[in-house]
Amino acid sequence: MADFFNVISPPEAIDLMSKNLSVVGHEVINTEDSFGRILSVQIFSQEESPSFDRSSMDGYSVKASDTYGASDALPAYLELAGEVPMGSAPELTLSPGEAAIAYTGGMLASNADAVVMVEHTKISPSGLLEVYRPVAAGENVIVAGEDFRKGDPVVAEGHLIKHAELGALMSLGTTTVNVYRRPNIAVISSGDELVEPGTQLAGGKIRDVNLYSIGALVENLGASATSFPRIPDEYDKLFEVANKAAQISDMVIFTAGSSVSSRDLTAKVINDMGNPGVLVHGLSVKPGKPTILGMSDGKPIIGLPGNPVSAITIFRAVVDPLIRLISGAKETPLDKVIEAVVDTDLPSSSGRTDYVRVRLRYDQGTVRAVPVHGKSNLISTLLSSDGYVEIDADSSGIYQGTTIEINLD
Amino acid sequence: MADFFNVISPPEAIDLMSKNLSVVGHEVINTEDSFGRILSVQIFSQEESPSFDRSSMDGYSVKASDTYGASDALPAYLELAGEVPMGSAPELTLSPGEAAIAYTGGMLASNADAVVMVEHTKISPSGLLEVYRPVAAGENVIVAGEDFRKGDPVVAEGHLIKHAELGALMSLGTTTVNVYRRPNIAVISSGDELVEPGTQLAGGKIRDVNLYSIGALVENLGASATSFPRIPDEYDKLFEVANKAAQISDMVIFTAGSSVSSRDLTAKVINDMGNPGVLVHGLSVKPGKPTILGMSDGKPIIGLPGNPVSAITIFRAVVDPLIRLISGAKETPLDKVIEAVVDTDLPSSSGRTDYVRVRLRYDQGTVRAVPVHGKSNLISTLLSSDGYVEIDADSSGIYQGTTIEINLD
Numbered sequence: 001m002a003d004f005f006n007v008i009s010p011p012e013a014i015d016l017m018s019k020n021l022s023v024v025g026h027e028v029i030n031t032e033d034s035f036g037r038i039l040s041v042q043i044f045s046q047e048e049s050p051s052f053d054r055s056s057m058d059g060y061s062v063k064a065s066d067t068y069g070a071s072d073a074l075p076a077y078l079e080l081a082g083e084v085p086m087g088s089a090p091e092l093t094l095s096p097g098e099a100a101i102a103y104t105g106g107m108l109a110s111n112a113d114a115v116v117m118v119e120h121t122k123i124s125p126s127g128l129l130e131v132y133r134p135v136a137a138g139e140n141v142i143v144a145g146e147d148f149r150k151g152d153p154v155v156a157e158g159h160l161i162k163h164a165e166l167g168a169l170m171s172l173g174t175t176t177v178n179v180y181r182r183p184n185i186a187v188i189s190s191g192d193e194l195v196e197p198g199t200q201l202a203g204g205k206i207r208d209v210n211l212y213s214i215g216a217l218v219e220n221l222g223a224s225a226t227s228f229p230r231i232p233d234e235y236d237k238l239f240e241v242a243n244k245a246a247q248i249s250d251m252v253i254f255t256a257g258s259s260v261s262s263r264d265l266t267a268k269v270i271n272d273m274g275n276p277g278v279l280v281h282g283l284s285v286k287p288g289k290p291t292i293l294g295m296s297d298g299k300p301i302i303g304l305p306g307n308p309v310s311a312i313t314i315f316r317a318v319v320d321p322l323i324r325l326i327s328g329a330k331e332t333p334l335d336k337v338i339e340a341v342v343d344t345d346l347p348s349s350s351g352r353t354d355y356v357r358v359r360l361r362y363d364q365g366t367v368r369a370v371p372v373h374g375k376s377n378l379i380s381t382l383l384s385s386d387g388y389v390e391i392d393a394d395s396s397g398i399y400q401g402t403t404i405e406i407n408l409d
Numbered sequence: 410m411a412d413f414f415n416v417i418s419p420p421e422a423i424d425l426m427s428k429n430l431s432v433v434g435h436e437v438i439n440t441e442d443s444f445g446r447i448l449s450v451q452i453f454s455q456e457e458s459p460s461f462d463r464s465s466m467d468g469y470s471v472k473a474s475d476t477y478g479a480s481d482a483l484p485a486y487l488e489l490a491g492e493v494p495m496g497s498a499p500e501l502t503l504s505p506g507e508a509a510i511a512y513t514g515g516m517l518a519s520n521a522d523a524v525v526m527v528e529h530t531k532i533s534p535s536g537l538l539e540v541y542r543p544v545a546a547g548e549n550v551i552v553a554g555e556d557f558r559k560g561d562p563v564v565a566e567g568h569l570i571k572h573a574e575l576g577a578l579m580s581l582g583t584t585t586v587n588v589y590r591r592p593n594i595a596v597i598s599s600g601d602e603l604v605e606p607g608t609q610l611a612g613g614k615i616r617d618v619n620l621y622s623i624g625a626l627v628e629n630l631g632a633s634a635t636s637f638p639r640i641p642d643e644y645d646k647l648f649e650v651a652n653k654a655a656q657i658s659d660m661v662i663f664t665a666g667s668s669v670s671s672r673d674l675t676a677k678v679i680n681d682m683g684n685p686g687v688l689v690h691g692l693s694v695k696p697g698k699p700t701i702l703g704m705s706d707g708k709p710i711i712g713l714p715g716n717p718v719s720a721i722t723i724f725r726a727v728v729d730p731l732i733r734l735i736s737g738a739k740e741t742p743l744d745k746v747i748e749a750v751v752d753t754d755l756p757s758s759s760g761r762t763d764y765v766r767v768r769l770r771y772d773q774g775t776v777r778a779v780p781v782h783g784k785s786n787l788i789s790t791l792l793s794s795d796g797y798v799e800i801d802a803d804s805s806g807i808y809q810g811t812t813i814e815i816n817l818d
Binding site: 106172201209259290387409 | 441456458459460465467493495496498499512513515516527551556557561563572573575576579580581600602603606609610611613614615616619621622642666667668670715716717743744745746747769776784786787788791795796817818
């Protein structure tokens, strides 16, 4: 089968897979537990917020017309009718020439239409309120419905719930929300060479790394990862585990060796799991060429390269957008890309997408990207860098001084 | 007491608090569970990695000298001595003129010093390996210790463990790590006006928002939040809860009303909790002026304003750096600040730090920041913006077209 498939670019691969993907189902949860989840329905306000005209200052609620013309030289004199305590409805109604103590966030007295700041007043020896500045109607007041009117859209479908969204929903009394459920991603590591990380190494063995780093990347996206550790390079065992993994998950990620035999085994398993099987066998990228993408009965199946750096690179560049897609997320996160000026020329082979690791340094207000040298398959290059530059297949490199986008780790 | 304290700027406040803070203790956990934690000791490699000379290609391990001068016209002919399977030590030693099958990630035969890529070879009809390109010693080989040498620093103290660090530690067999424990942050909401979010509102009541949004911000920083919901505005009750909160936590955050009486109550409680009590009473900022910062017997105590937007703003600008500090984090996260060009003039009062909410839009490769209009204390302004600009106290504003830093939500 593998021979029929061409090596394609990451955007083509994402596009091809996207056509076949569908968003996971949804569930109702408490808003209190919804931080980091994605809304599956648009939320509208069911009421006016604030629900009452609220003072935005400490001072006195008044009828604005009673303060017109007030100045230091000629203050307005008002009768103090009482106070409206925090969290209480007003029990007093202002008659002309009256004022009532108002607190920041509290209600105004009935009939009042503005608040005079306490700084602009004084209590006279006779107990009258002296007002030194006029206020306009509505001044120092947040009127009912000013934040949200009944029926206003509050948070859109596909939007990530962060602290502000959580606060807005709570303020409107929306204590349960309909969200997409977290995708469950199965991560299978395989290869006769793999041993548990706690093991002392002997001839040719390496410790399993990808199960953990890929699992962490999955969970960091808000999905949950289920691990199937260190399956030997035997068709029957791998096929059995793969089917079990597919049954309980929304996506299966294999991370196997990068040798031809290992890739062929993974491809054969993916083809036998269900239709259509392997869609992409090899990407025109460096690092990460030995990547396999397929679908089995509606579920995306990914074969990542075995090299830990390649696996992480392809996860970030290709798998991450696919997981976001099935998560129901409609927005690209803003905080994963920053712009920087390249410090040196970055040569690149045209016809292939290059992922070049860079370290960032701050130089008089400019962010500069310094390429991290060393073979692209060494974990140490990941640790000494802050992110990577994607150099498109149609580019033969980037000149020093060019401003480029850095994908942050 | 409050009268003795001046209104100061956020950097001064952070500086003053920082002098009094200490980092939380540490604990040993499994590396597998360490994603998002902060290392409390520098990690050094205990061994060479890779532990053996590893082939980086599918092909044949050879003695490089046996391939010198090989070309399409005049291939080198080598005897095929066997293979070194993945995950196995070589059982064969090359004699001069011999080669052994090698897999990507596998070991070389003993005596071999290079790998010929399979693409540059052919098996002759007589079963000999024809090699069409010469290889230099070390070619297509990652030598033992090339990623990490024994004793190399791997991850620094104070560094956040992300997917790459997790992978590196696992690859080196470091299955437990010493990390700072997660700070426990107590969040107390108080005010007679507060009701549970599920409650129907009546006269002057508002739903508790800050307990949830501030709790989410705390947890998003990798700390854990313990909630003390909706304590009434009574000194005895608030004092009792505050002491209980301080006992079980590393920092106490009050979020109370913004009125003078509410602030005075919070300040009194903070002063009575322990020495030195209130250090900062009011910040020269907008929004967020009614902020209180103090220390009680070595623990930072924060009084956030009651307005949800002010509370979130001050948390991000002032409390976030303090939590990072007690967390043991030594690095500033890169992914929370991006640069953008201001779309319109942003006037600001000098003598006060202004936090102006902005929405980002992408215009032909340039990120542009558009200020979000509306009163700074409306939750809806948070939802329609992507982050905020901090305009320093000594600035009277920012001109249209200036490139500025945006603090992302």
